[in-house]
Amino acid sequence: MHKTLGTFAKYLKAQKLKFTKERGAVLQEMFLHRGHLEAEDLLYSLRRKKKGASRATVYRTLELLMDSGIVRKVDLGHGHSHYELVLDHPHHEHMVCVNCGKVLEFSDKKIEMALKRLCKKSRFEHTSHHFQVFGYCDKCRRTKTQEE
Amino acid sequence: MHKTLGTFAKYLKAQKLKFTKERGAVLQEMFLHRGHLEAEDLLYSLRRKKKGASRATVYRTLELLMDSGIVRKVDLGHGHSHYELVLDHPHHEHMVCVNCGKVLEFSDKKIEMALKRLCKKSRFEHTSHHFQVFGYCDKCRRTKTQEE
DNA sequence: CCTGTAATTGAGATTGAATCTCAATCTCGA
DNA sequence: TCGAGATTGAGATTCAATCTCAATTACAGG
Numbered sequence: 333m334h335k336t337l338g339t340f341a342k343y344l345k346a347q348k349l350k351f352t353k354e355r356g357a358v359l360q361e362m363f364l365h366r367g368h369l370e371a372e373d374l375l376y377s378l379r380r381k382k383k384g385a386s387r388a389t390v391y392r393t394l395e396l397l398m399d400s401g402i403v404r405k406v407d408l409g410h411g412h413s414h415y416e417l418v419l420d421h422p423h424h425e426h427m428v429c430v431n432c433g434k435v436l437e438f439s440d441k442k443i444e445m446a447l448k449r450l451c452k453k454s455r456f457e458h459t460s461h462h463f464q465v466f467g468y469c470d471k472c473r474r475t476k477t478q479e480e
Numbered sequence: 481m482h483k484t485l486g487t488f489a490k491y492l493k494a495q496k497l498k499f500t501k502e503r504g505a506v507l508q509e510m511f512l513h514r515g516h517l518e519a520e521d522l523l524y525s526l527r528r529k530k531k532g533a534s535r536a537t538v539y540r541t542l543e544l545l546m547d548s549g550i551v552r553k554v555d556l557g558h559g560h561s562h563y564e565l566v567l568d569h570p571h572h573e574h575m576v577c578v579n580c581g582k583v584l585e586f587s588d589k590k591i592e593m594a595l596k597r598l599c600k601k602s603r604f605e606h607t608s609h610h611f612q613v614f615g616y617c618d619k620c621r622r623t624k625t626q627e628e
Numbered sequence: 629c630c631t632g633t634a635a636t637t638g639a640g641a642t643t644g645a646a647t648c649t650c651a652a653t654c655t656c657g658a
Numbered sequence: 659t660c661g662a663g664a665t666t667g668a669g670a671t672t673c674a675a676t677c678t679c680a681a682t683t684a685c686a687g688g
Contacts, residue, residue, distance in 0.1 A: 350655050350664055386667040412645055427604050436602055442594040450586050455618035456575050463611045470603035498684050534638040560674055
């Protein structure tokens with residue numbers, strides 16, 4: 333947290349932006365929850381603690397956190413965004429359980445290599461990608477089988 | 481088209497639903513445009529031809545077309561859905577140019593295999609997935625380089 | 629070809645995520 | 659400490675998508 337806070341402060345200063353308690357609160361909340369967080373959850377979580385920040389500020393701050401490389405936006409196929417801390421967490425993909433919503437992370441060198449090769453073939457300059465796999469996690473798979 | 485129309489009619493009958501001119505028009509429009517179509521574009525395209533179908537009907541019909549396996553929903557990372565005909569078009573992934581919006585399709589056995597293996601390892605029952613790659617298509621890549 | 633009924637439609641309201649507006653407030657460097 | 663310029667928040671707005679419900683339509687059975 334301390335290090336990340338420093339990164340954020342440095343980023344803000346470089347952009348001639350200001351460090352405010354609202355911005356600090358949003359970053360702190362991201363650390364508290366870890367995992368994949370929705371903007372609305374973050375908003376209500378802050379409200380409950382009376383450390384409010386308006387909806388607009390939450391979204392604006394998340395934007396800044398992304399620009400400074402502290403947070404990344406995650407698409408879990410829910411039709412709205414989730415956010416996660418980058419930290420020492422390298423790029424990865426997500427498996428989403430369509431029954432309980434659980435999210436597993438994975439990454440695979442073979443897939444990365446294959447993608448690189450495909451882009452080259454299509455003369456496509458890759459900048460980023462999203463890969464969401466949907467299905468049933470171990471637990472829900474078992475439950476489902478019993479019910480049938 | 482004829483064959484697909486038959487499939488749709490059969491599906492509707494089996495579900496005790498009715499074949500209406502609005503539903504026919506939506507399916508026809510999907511054939512006219514091919515490629516990846518947004519629901520709103522489809523709506524306005526129909527309106528221009530006075531073969532209207534309300535927004536509600538367009539969305540409802542797309543839902544039916546998906547249930548009957550004629551159309552599939554595509555996530556191109558735009559924050560809203562696109563739709564494409566399934567036809568003899570097997571499953572594939574998308575490369576989206578962030579500059580001009582062009583969409584390239586690809587699919588890769590190696591990636592499929594790797595994914596299968598990963599799911600097995602995580603005891604995850606795969607049902608579907610979305611894979612969007614963002615970057616610059618050949619043309620935009622060249623233009624971009626010149627401008628720098 | 630009729631008819632009755634259950635499905636369908638469309639206009640407009642509603643939802644939910646996300647963004648915008650702008651007057652009041654706050655931050656921070658000089 | 660002061661003031662310019664950044665920030666905030668309440669509420670309006672946008673946009674995709676869904677819902678509501680009265681009026682309309684399709685179609686199976688007679």
